[in-house]
Amino acid sequence: MTVAEMSVAGDAIEVRGLRKAYGQEVAVDGLDLAVARGEVFALLGPNGAGKTTTVEILEGYRRRDAGDVSVLGVDPAHATAAWRARVGIVLQGTGEFYELRVEEVVRLFAGYYPNPDDADAVIERVGLLEKRRALTHTLSGGQKRRLDVALGVIGRPELLFLDEPTTGFDPEARREFWELIRALAAGGTTILLTTHYLHEAEALADRVGVINDGRLIAAGPPGELGGRSQSAATVSWLGPGGPESAQTEKPTAFVYALAGRFAGGEIPSLTITRPSLEDAYLAMIDTGSSTKERA
Amino acid sequence: MNTRVATAERSTLTLPTLGLRQGQTELKQFLRSREQVVFTLAFPVLMVVIFGSIFTGELLSSGVKFSQYVVTGMIAASLLTTCFQVLAIQIPIERDRGVLKRFRGTPMPRTVYFLGKILMILVIAVAETIILLAVAMPLVGVSLPTTAADWLTFVWVSLLGITACTLCGIAFSSVARTGRSAPAVVTPVALVLQFISGVFFVFTQLPTWMQQFAALFPLKWMCQGMRSVFLPDAFATQEPTGSWELGKVALVLGAWCVGGLMLCLTTFRWTTKRDG
Numbered sequence: 001m002t003v004a005e006m007s008v009a010g011d012a013i014e015v016r017g018l019r020k021a022y023g024q025e026v027a028v029d030g031l032d033l034a035v036a037r038g039e040v041f042a043l044l045g046p047n048g049a050g051k052t053t054t055v056e057i058l059e060g061y062r063r064r065d066a067g068d069v070s071v072l073g074v075d076p077a078h079a080t081a082a083w084r085a086r087v088g089i090v091l092q093g094t095g096e097f098y099e100l101r102v103e104e105v106v107r108l109f110a111g112y113y114p115n116p117d118d119a120d121a122v123i124e125r126v127g128l129l130e131k132r133r134a135l136t137h138t139l140s141g142g143q144k145r146r147l148d149v150a151l152g153v154i155g156r157p158e159l160l161f162l163d164e165p166t167t168g169f170d171p172e173a174r175r176e177f178w179e180l181i182r183a184l185a186a187g188g189t190t191i192l193l194t195t196h197y198l199h200e201a202e203a204l205a206d207r208v209g210v211i212n213d214g215r216l217i218a219a220g221p222p223g224e225l226g227g228r229s230q231s232a233a234t235v236s237w238l239g240p241g242g243p244e245s246a247q248t249e250k251p252t253a254f255v256y257a258l259a260g261r262f263a264g265g266e267i268p269s270l271t272i273t274r275p276s277l278e279d280a281y282l283a284m285i286d287t288g289s290s291t292k293e294r295a
Numbered sequence: 296m297n298t299r300v301a302t303a304e305r306s307t308l309t310l311p312t313l314g315l316r317q318g319q320t321e322l323k324q325f326l327r328s329r330e331q332v333v334f335t336l337a338f339p340v341l342m343v344v345i346f347g348s349i350f351t352g353e354l355l356s357s358g359v360k361f362s363q364y365v366v367t368g369m370i371a372a373s374l375l376t377t378c379f380q381v382l383a384i385q386i387p388i389e390r391d392r393g394v395l396k397r398f399r400g401t402p403m404p405r406t407v408y409f410l411g412k413i414l415m416i417l418v419i420a421v422a423e424t425i426i427l428l429a430v431a432m433p434l435v436g437v438s439l440p441t442t443a444a445d446w447l448t449f450v451w452v453s454l455l456g457i458t459a460c461t462l463c464g465i466a467f468s469s470v471a472r473t474g475r476s477a478p479a480v481v482t483p484v485a486l487v488l489q490f491i492s493g494v495f496f497v498f499t500q501l502p503t504w505m506q507q508f509a510a511l512f513p514l515k516w517m518c519q520g521m522r523s524v525f526l527p528d529a530f531a532t533q534e535p536t537g538s539w540e541l542g543k544v545a546l547v548l549g550a551w552c553v554g555g556l557m558l559c560l561t562t563f564r565w566t567t568k569r570d571g
Contacts, residue, residue, distance in 0.1 A: 095393030
């Protein structure tokens with residue numbers, strides 16, 4: 001699918017031919033991207049692929065060298081206060097406010113926005129109600145990230161950027177965080193998320209984009225990425241001489257036939273798998289880098 | 296699809312209200328960091344006590360004791376420390392911690408951040424000066440201004456000095472590359488200025504080239520202005536030109552305010568260098 005096909009008038013984010021270099025090093029090299037309003041879009045890619053550079057250009061923090069960028073209909077290089085009021089940002093690093101309590105920081109930020117959400121309600125929604133009087137530097141890593149999200153959504157943004165929001169979370173904290181993101185998405189907020197965790201992208205995103213070497217090399221629903229819904233399934237089982245496996249386009253027919261070879265029709269240790277998002281992703285990243293080496 | 300229609304483009308709070316809120320928050324942060332409070336407020340007091348105890352009897356002229364000369368300079372120097380040094384060290388740390396980057400990502404008008412810092416500094420500087428005077432009056436025999444003209448001079452020299460040093464502190468905060476290097480970059484500047492501007496020595500006894508160099512910076516003029524307030528008028532003959540030169544004090548400090556403001560507006564960085 002090309003960007004032109006995906007792009008609909010009034011997309012929340014539209015990027016064409018984005019380019020950014022730091023000296024000799026090209027971080028973003030002709031990237032195209034479109035994110036529809038109300039969509040949860042996850043950007044995947046290895047470290048140094050250009051994810052954060054791209055996101056920070058969209059947030060208005062960095063200048064681009066070339067390309068067209070429109071975020072909520074505005075070029076972020078000319079961001080105004082009115083535009084910033086419609087955009088929520090959760091940066092990659094946690095900014096710390098020494099000697100301030102959670103509720104003090106949230107209230108301070110609420111005052112910057114024209115139409116802020118209720119500070120207490122937001123603190124409760126991100127699960128910091130019991131910590132609202134705690135000094136921010138005493139919070140745990142996960143709690144600090146919740147505060148980051150509280151500050152990102154306090155202005156009731158139409159579009160929320162989340163740059164690696166759950167890095168360093170334990171599994172339970174990550175699940176709770178996902179619920180928070182799902183609730184925001186259900187409320188109509190467009191979300192652009194970058195992450196290293198493929199299962200996170202799979203759990204949250206309507207569509208996933210893969211960045212490699214500064215380009216978007218694939219985009220689509222997580223189930224279809226890299227054509228994995230159509231690719232061959234792997235059937236594995238325990239044969240008389242040890243583990244065996246086979247690739248097949250028709251796993252049902254294959255298993256039906258296979259069952260006849262075992263007494264009682266029960267196949268020992270049977271599994272049928274299709275390529276996971278991780279398999280599809282790793283295959284793509286591999287192809288991407290070899291292309292570059294040849295170039 | 297988000298159907299909410301934004302009814303206002305800016306915060307419903309006015310700029311002064313936002314600035315006041317920011318100032319209250321800054322002050323809260325300052326007061327809660329006990330070490331900072333103690334060191335910022337107590338260090339000049341300690342210096343006054345030390346100088347007041349060492350140079351008890353040395354007379355300069357016109358009945359002015361050396362300790363009175365030094366303490367007058369310390370009032371000016373403490374303004375420099377509070378305004379310039381505190382900000383030039385604190386802001387790079389906030390930049391490193393990503394606090395400034397976060398502010399930049401909100402619709403907060405940039406001015407609000409600066410207003411907050413200025414309000415915090417103003418409160419600390421006033422408190423500092425009151426404490427210094429309270430200690431210096433009984434210890435070294437410095438007395439409060441007696442005439443309205445002296446009070447007026449005291450107020451405008453203080454305000455112009457605070458403004459110039461605060462703006463320079465904000466501007467200088469862009470020099471240090473990291474929060475960790477900030478004290479190393481800033482402290483020598485403040486310290487050298489104190490030595491060459493006639494805080495610890497009688498200014499006119501310094502080498503001429505040093506006097507000329509010091510005259511380029513605000514502290515020398517702040518000290519001179521303070522001496523005109525706290526020392527007898529007859530002592531003016533001991534100044535480099537034989538007078539207090541209050542017009543020149545106002546001119547130089549005013550010029551530093553304008554220059555500092557220009558530097559703030561053109562060079563202030565909200566993100567670290569590695570952030571692009």
